[in-house]
Amino acid sequence: MTLNILFAAASERWDDYEQPLRRALSDAGLGDAILSTQLPAAEVDYIVYAPNSDLRDFTPYTRTKAVLNLWAGVEDIVTNPTLTQPLARMVDDGLTRGMVEWVTGHTLRHHLNTDLHVLHQDGIWRNDDVPPLACDRPVTILGLGALGSACAQALCTLGFPVTGWSRSQKSIEGITCLSGDAGLRTALSTAQIVILLLPRTPQTESILNAETLSLMAPGAMILNPGRGTLIDDAALLAALDTGHVAHATLDTFRTEPLPADHPYWAHPRVTVTPHIASTTRPASAARVIVENIRRGEAGEPFLHLVDRALGY
Structure with missing residues (x-):
């Protein structure tokens, strides 16, 4: 079965993240995965997500194993009642x-x-x-x-x-x-x-x-x-x-x-200062995202999962 990864963030970020994600997938031995901004909801395995995305209803994503946040903050998504899949926040060395x-x-x-x-x-x-x-x-x-x-x-x-x-x-x-x-x-x-x-x-x-x-x-x-x-x-x-x-x-x-x-x-x-203290860098963030995808495919625990009760 083909591994399908949906990139769901502001449209302008696709150009920043596409190549870093593809390189990280290739390095992890997942180069055959389909990475796209447009995929049938029922066929999506992982969602690479930012809260400024238009995606708000996660109900159709019945096959999705995890939602992988590009931001450290999850307050804008953690209370979404349709999000029942595991949610991981961004913890990135960069x-x-x-x-x-x-x-x-x-x-x-x-x-x-x-x-x-x-x-x-x-x-x-x-x-x-x-x-x-x-x-x-x-x-x-x-x-x-x-x-x-x-x-x-x-x-x-x-x-x-x-x-x-x-x-x-x-x-x-x-x-x-x-x-x-x-x-x-x-x-x-x-x-x-x-x-x-x-x-x-x-x-x-x-x-x-x-x-x-x-x-x-x-x-x-x-x-x-x-x-x-x-x-x-x-x-x-x-x-x-x-x-x-x-x-x-x-x-x-x-x-x-x-x-x-x-x-x-x-x-x-x-x-x-204009919210610049710490910005997600595509190259290092892509490696964090793909490591969680690799773990999911290998049956290993996801990293940086959000505790819904605590909100982070």
Whole structure:
């Protein structure tokens, strides 16, 4: 029986992914598989999927063994009642490296107060603002999944004391791992830099709000490369206006692209980056997708399956 793989994502992504997927299939000994954007639903074995696809009803895909998401986030698809097939999220080394680089870069930028010198090239010799060493700058990461854990370990290697918080208790060498409501309060109150890498779920909605922001030390800084829904925007803007939060570097937002009239654009204590912290790279993502297809055909367990009850 022919192996049929449906590519279901925004049409412009087909040109990016077709050749990397074909190469990965060939390398895995699956070069005879049919890969297409158009296949009869009842004959599809695997769906390579992105939530911006037009595909919403999975009911006709009765032969499909797995839906393989191209994105790390699955919040836009995980609650679809027609999706009864196994769903795997994207856990990709390229995705992880990109996130580690963005988080490390902006953490160091805030730690060293680089903006002070970049934005003030005015002939004034400002040498009275010397940053502490990394060992004296505690960092908290909310979310200790694949991305959060990798970022925590990278920052720990640079000498930052890192506290991580997650819904369920984790154990990571060199990282202070906390969980639960009391753990969240401790994690926020001890941090000078807070990094958000939680998934979007009902439980993480506005996890940074007026109450939790007030727990942070005056002058703390926030990085959000996770999900825009993790922050109560009005509460953050209020905290920025008073200086309680010294700066927020934000990569994800409730509405994307961020509307041109949104207050974040003009706020002097906000840096907006356009959801570029970590992007799926076709070459490495294709290898992850095809490895799961290979496993499915070999009768091995799929990798990175989504827990529908948790939502990620």
